[in-house]
Amino acid sequence: MTDFDKTKQAFHLPQGVTYLDGNSLGPMPKAAKARVANMMADEWSEMLITGWNKAGWYVQPRKVGDRIARLIGAGPGQVVMGDTLSIKVFQAVSAARAMRPQRRVILSDSGNFPSDLYVAEGLARAVDAELRVVAPEEVAGAIDDTVAVLMITEVDYRTGRRHDMKALTQTAHTAGALTVWDLAHSAGAVDVDLLGCDADFAVGCTYKYLNGGPGAPAFIWTHPRHADAAQPILQGWMGHRAPFAFDQSYQPAPGVERMRVGTPPVIALTALDAALDVWDDVSMPDLRARSIELTQAFIAGVEEHCPDLVLNSPRDPAKRGSQVSFRHPQGYAVMQALIAQGVIGDFRAPDVLRFGFAPLYVDLDDVAHAVQIMAMILKDKSWDREEFHERASVT
């Protein structure tokens, strides 16, 4: 059995804070600070340029990738790190489209994260493809023989609704399409099984449930059957078969390493590597069971004690990731009042209160406390204060 008390101890969580926003940015693993400081002092400072070999900086993107592979149902040598999720979406979708050159449609749904849609739109304009966006429940019916690529985020960033990866992949394959799965809200949150679902490409970020730090590097997975055939548009020297031959023309590396582009972000990968230590003794079925326990308890508690809130997530845990959202007409002010009381979730327009339940450091006491504070805020209407209605500008 996974010891979740032990994993919770591995994180720095500020005094008086119940953190239910790990679906946006995970907290800092205690080991990360020293690991980064040591890398800077012992590797960058002392090894200088020789760190690329001596400290293994070159191979870090695939070594860290191997650690993530286990968490998403992939095998060793199938995942590589780098760039940001948006870049990795571009690589996966462009590679998949190029493998179905006779088909124009990139199919996605309106529950996808906007950046994925923007990326696909930019790609489509450049390569004469078409981005088609349907409602989440219409995806399966919209897969036809015009579709080159099905680009889906498994877990909806607002509602937590979880697509059926296996069924949609099968439908796509039957129609001759390839699939690109965005695991932003899945990796480290649910029991992803890429090989078991026979997916084609997958991408994800590491600053949410994987706790790699703000802007931590992204990952990309290619099914082994495509890994030596996928041709990325973004051809960078680190994805070359022999980067240090300095050839004038590009020869892709074997396997997923061709998805590397530029020089890897060593400091950021070091922080992420420290964060992945926490996962070493975590079983993914245990994680999923714990996640369901937490989200079920939260829904039950809120529905019992906060009748003003309307559930905005699927009630069936099989159709949900590790987050729950509720609606309230004054959602923004309610969230500000919660945050003022140390319960951190976030708000998505127009009226959604969003809460993430990262099993590594959220426990049933946190759930009970969050419900209690929310009930109090709603009961005495303490959200109805001017300060909670003022919106901070982000730019």
Add this chain to the structure above:
Amino acid sequence: MTDFDKTKQAFHLPQGVTYLDGNSLGPMPKAAKARVANMMADEWSEMLITGWNKAGWYVQPRKVGDRIARLIGAGPGQVVMGDTLSIKVFQAVSAARAMRPQRRVILSDSGNFPSDLYVAEGLARAVDAELRVVAPEEVAGAIDDTVAVLMITEVDYRTGRRHDMKALTQTAHTAGALTVWDLAHSAGAVDVDLLGCDADFAVGCTYKYLNGGPGAPAFIWTHPRHADAAQPILQGWMGHRAPFAFDQSYQPAPGVERMRVGTPPVIALTALDAALDVWDDVSMPDLRARSIELTQAFIAGVEEHCPDLVLNSPRDPAKRGSQVSFRHPQGYAVMQALIAQGVIGDFRAPDVLRFGFAPLYVDLDDVAHAVQIMAMILKDKSWDREEFHERASVT
């Protein structure tokens, strides 16, 4: 007058090392380690998700960009940070090409860094353009009315040969083409004057002469006349006009911020920001004068004391960046012998010994010492030992 003794004191340089490889990876500024540790402890740990606003993480890419702008002859609000240099090359070249849709040719030269050529080749294949590569001395003559984009690295990564940015830009403009300048070996090394040269786009990395750390984020500059017109293929949410409106379709942000793509790498940008502090009191004309003094002294010393070496860089400092290379039939072994004596340069096949002279921390004593060690190694043939001939494998 810039105090280069003071700037040298700002870096951690290992005992017994003369570091002439800052053109590959700059050393660690002493302040960087504490700055990153503090960011992790005070911002990530304590502010969690609120760090995006409270600690200014969102605006960091343009704030850091403003600091770099001064070093490359650009104005505030014109430079933004993120991703890697290869990605930024893709963005700049694709945006420039889209502004000359009737023209198919991306013109570059064989002295360009291979990754730039790979990126252009991948883009060309996707958007029906053509990458044309000529010898460095043939660039000016090859600019004709078929050329959409002139993509040039100002300073050659092997020879240090510096292109005439102003003249080539003028030739390109006369022919109706746009220019993309890669400043990888220029930014922080020479007195770049983007606005004065009337360039169109520029990109660069920050782990060389700017000392941001291994894999530090890249930068991109867009001339203000293009900044609101350039349409990037890589459309990410951070380049959207209103990222937190979560619109389904992309509306580019005004100005160069549309060149942002995904979530910014906060830890890495923090290290870079600390590294840029060292530049605060540095005058770029002083930097250039110092660079010329160092490279001239090195060439004179080597030619006097190491007659076996053949200069592989332009003799005229006006045609050279801040690095010098020499050829030797046993170049690899000679470089290994130098490194064993604490003089760190690097080797590029087939026979090039490459030395960078970063004015912030290399001084005339370092130059004299490097010449002395090299003379000794060549005189007593101490490079001819088996250990110096064995090549480490990078993968």
